[in-house]
Amino acid sequence: MSEQKKKTTIILFSGDYDKAMAAYIIANGAAAYDHEVTIFHTFWGLNALRKDSTVPVKKGLLEKMFAKMMPRGADRMGLSRMNFGGIGAKLIKRVIKKHNAVPLPQLIDMAKEQGIKLVACQMTVDLLGLQQDELIDGIEFAGVAAYLADASEGNVNLFI
Amino acid sequence: MSEQKKKTTIILFSGDYDKAMAAYIIANGAAAYDHEVTIFHTFWGLNALRKDSTVPVKKGLLEKMFAKMMPRGADRMGLSRMNFGGIGAKLIKRVIKKHNAVPLPQLIDMAKEQGIKLVACQMTVDLLGLQQDELIDGIEFAGVAAYLADASEGNVNLFI
Amino acid sequence: MSEQKKKTTIILFSGDYDKAMAAYIIANGAAAYDHEVTIFHTFWGLNALRKDSTVPVKKGLLEKMFAKMMPRGADRMGLSRMNFGGIGAKLIKRVIKKHNAVPLPQLIDMAKEQGIKLVACQMTVDLLGLQQDELIDGIEFAGVAAYLADASEGNVNLFI
Numbered sequence: 001m002s003e004q005k006k007k008t009t010i011i012l013f014s015g016d017y018d019k020a021m022a023a024y025i026i027a028n029g030a031a032a033y034d035h036e037v038t039i040f041h042t043f044w045g046l047n048a049l050r051k052d053s054t055v056p057v058k059k060g061l062l063e064k065m066f067a068k069m070m071p072r073g074a075d076r077m078g079l080s081r082m083n084f085g086g087i088g089a090k091l092i093k094r095v096i097k098k099h100n101a102v103p104l105p106q107l108i109d110m111a112k113e114q115g116i117k118l119v120a121c122q123m124t125v126d127l128l129g130l131q132q133d134e135l136i137d138g139i140e141f142a143g144v145a146a147y148l149a150d151a152s153e154g155n156v157n158l159f160i
Numbered sequence: 161m162s163e164q165k166k167k168t169t170i171i172l173f174s175g176d177y178d179k180a181m182a183a184y185i186i187a188n189g190a191a192a193y194d195h196e197v198t199i200f201h202t203f204w205g206l207n208a209l210r211k212d213s214t215v216p217v218k219k220g221l222l223e224k225m226f227a228k229m230m231p232r233g234a235d236r237m238g239l240s241r242m243n244f245g246g247i248g249a250k251l252i253k254r255v256i257k258k259h260n261a262v263p264l265p266q267l268i269d270m271a272k273e274q275g276i277k278l279v280a281c282q283m284t285v286d287l288l289g290l291q292q293d294e295l296i297d298g299i300e301f302a303g304v305a306a307y308l309a310d311a312s313e314g315n316v317n318l319f320i
Numbered sequence: 321m322s323e324q325k326k327k328t329t330i331i332l333f334s335g336d337y338d339k340a341m342a343a344y345i346i347a348n349g350a351a352a353y354d355h356e357v358t359i360f361h362t363f364w365g366l367n368a369l370r371k372d373s374t375v376p377v378k379k380g381l382l383e384k385m386f387a388k389m390m391p392r393g394a395d396r397m398g399l400s401r402m403n404f405g406g407i408g409a410k411l412i413k414r415v416i417k418k419h420n421a422v423p424l425p426q427l428i429d430m431a432k433e434q435g436i437k438l439v440a441c442q443m444t445v446d447l448l449g450l451q452q453d454e455l456i457d458g459i460e461f462a463g464v465a466a467y468l469a470d471a472s473e474g475n476v477n478l479f480i
Contacts, residue, residue, distance in 0.1 A: 006472050011318070013182055015241060018363055022333055022479075025443075029464035035472070043178055044241055062255060069242055081335060081364055082389055092447070095382060099446050123185075126259050127252070144189035151316045152166050152195070156471045158331070158479040159182075159318040171478070173342055175401060203338055204401055222415060229402055283345075286419050287412070304349035311476045312326050312355070319342075319478040 007154040008035045011147070014160055015044025015071065016080035017089050017104055023160045024107035030156065031114040039111070040147045042121035045160075046128060048074045048108065049120055049135045063129025070128070074104040112138055119146065167314040168195045169307070174320055175204025175231065176240035177249050177264055183320045184267035190316065191274040199271070200307045202281035205320075206288060208234045208268065209280055209295045223289025230288070234264040272298055279306065327474040328355045329467070334480055335364025335391065336400035337409050337424055343480045344427035350476065351434040359431070360467045362441035365480075366448060368394045368428065369440055369455045383449025390448070394424040432458055439466065 008030035012023045023039060031037045041049055052073035059067065071077045082088040096103050102110070111118065118139040125132075125141065132141070151157045168190035172183045183199060191197045201209055212233035219227065231237045242248040256263050262270070271278065278299040285292075285301065292301070311317045328350035332343045343359060351357045361369055372393035379387065391397045402408040416423050422430070431438065438459040445452075445461065452461070471477045 008468075008472075011182075011186075013179065013320075019333065022331075022362060025464055026467070029468055030472075033465070033468055033472075035468075042182060062251060065251075066242075091382060091385075095447050095449070099443075101443060101447060123259075123261060127255050127261060129255070144185055145193070147186070148168075148189055148193055148195075148316070152168075152190075152193075154316070156468070156474070156477050157316050157318065158477065159320050160333075160479050171342075173339065173480075202342060222411060225411075226402075283419075283421060287415050287421060289415070304345055305353070307346070308328075308349055308353055308355075308476070312328075312350075312353075314476070317476050317478065319480050 006035045007037075007150060008156040009038045009040065009147070009151045009154045009158075011040045011042060011159045012045035012048065013043050014080065015047045015077055017074070017077040018079050018092065019160050020045065020048045020074060020077060021104050021107065023158075024104065024111055026158070027116050028107060028110050028114060031111070031116050035155070038117040038119060038150050040119045040121060040142075042124045043128075044070070046120055046124060046130060046135070047071050047077060048104070049118065049139055050130070051134060051136055052076070055131075055134045057131045057133055059129055059131075066128050067130070067134075074108055077104070166195045167197075167310060168316040169198045169200065169311045169314045171200045171202060171307070171319045172205035172208065173203050174240065175207045175237055177234070177237040178239050178252065179320050180205065180208045180234065180237060181264050181267065183318075184264065184271055186318070187276050188267060188270050188274060191271070191276050195315070198277040198279060198310050200279045200281060200302075202284045203288075204230070206280055206284060206290060206295070207231045207237060208264070209278065209299055210290070211294060211296055212236070215291075215294045217291045217293055219289055219291075226288050227290070227294075234268055237264070326355045327357075327470060328476040329358045329360065329471045329474045329478075331360045331362060331467070331479045332365035332368065333363050334400065335367045335397055337394070337397040338399050338412065339480050340365065340368045340394065340397060341424050341427065343478075344424065344431055346478070347436050348427060348430050348434060351431070351436050355475070358437040358439060358470045360439045360441060362444045363448070364390070366440055366444060366450060366455070367391045367397060368424070369438065369459055370450070371454060371456055372396070375451075375454045377451045377453055379449055379451075386449050387454075394428055397424070
């Protein structure tokens with residue numbers, strides 16, 4: 001008799017380093033306990049999936065502005081509070097190192113290695129003027145229907 | 161044999177345009193997939209249910225202040241980040257139009273047409289000094305007990 | 321035949337008075353309906369568990385800074401919006417009193433009396449340089465594994 005795997009789905013809406021860290025720690029934990037895990041990145045959460053290098057793509061003016069103002073990749077994201085123009089994020093990274101905790105970019109690598117499904121919300125990718133080449137490899141593009149298919153069978157569903 | 165409908169419940173706590181948009185997109189998607197859907201509006205999320213016109217009601221000073229400082233209706237809400245005094249919200253609405261996505265006020269109309277249950281948390285309606293006449297028609301007023309009754313049978317429960 | 325209790329688990333990530341209030345109202349409601357309830361405090365949500373008095377403990381400079389800048393206990397937390405340097409939090413407490421609602425510190429006491437399991441995330445306790453003596457009595461210290469064990473059997477799982 002086959003037994004169904006437990007499912008964890010996380011919507012990562014937030015573009016904050018600390019919230020993304022929480023999302024990826026829960027996701028990696030759930031994968032380690034053999035859950036089938038999906039992180040669905042939407043709105044500012046898409047920034048965690050951006051490549052840290054600039055990618056030459058053609059864009060309209062509005063899209064260029066958005067791209068310019070949003071952090072390029074997980075390592076450039078700020079804290080949800082006490083960020084103080086980036087100083088807070090630097091201090092958190094220092095204490096992460098001191099306590100041998102895992103910084104966000106490595107948590108994302110771990111997630112990929114553990115086979116966690118990383119999804120970019122196609123609608124908000126379009127709204128924010130991002131292009132597929134600007135996002136890291138190995139991710140999927142999908143919409144609310146795909147999210148609901150996973151979440152409606154999920155044991156742990158979170159919006160972060 | 162009767163089969164029970166899947167249930168989706170969303171607590172909309174946030175008063176941000178982008179977060180409310182995410183809530184209503186998930187809700188409308190779930191309703192389209194035949195889920196029974198409830199959005200429970202509490203604290204700043206109540207602003208999405210305010211009428212956009214001023215309604216003549218009697219209030220105390222504190223209640224008048226709150227009412228004055230909070231956005232009157234979905235269309236006046238700001239972004240959770242990059243709002244820049246409302247400029248960000250305007251730009252997002254422009255890209256929503258450009259990409260034929262659905263703006264928040266229309267998402268709320270769709271939710272009502274699809275029979276999604278829109279609930280205003282009575283306790284926070286009282287705390288913020290709102291009165292029933294100031295909120296849109298066709299909504300229910302309830303408390304945490306009603307929320308838990310829905311959510312404890314829910315397949316997808318989110319706090320946004 | 322024994323019937324299993326319903327389970328509610330809340331991750332309290334936020335350090336805002338209003339969000340913590342929402343978390344504790346849902347938790348107390350669920351406990352009243354005989355759910356088994358856990359609130360897992362992580363990152364800024366740990367501030368709700370701090371003692372309001374200063375506790376003499378030895379810390380490094382970075383840890384002292386964090387401790388200094390974060391609110392000491394539930395009563396000192398600010399609002400997620402319209403806080404205006406603490407004025408908003410004061411006004412909310414006034415309307416809470418006026419409407420005979422329950423302020424946050426009392427909600428936390430109620431939670432303990434109802435047997436709600438209050439957990440502090442050990443990893444973020446370490447990151448923020450907090451020490452066990454600085455947190456209120458009667459709480460547990462655990463990690464993501466313990467959270468997932470509870471949540472994967474949960475009926476209502478929220479991230480606040």
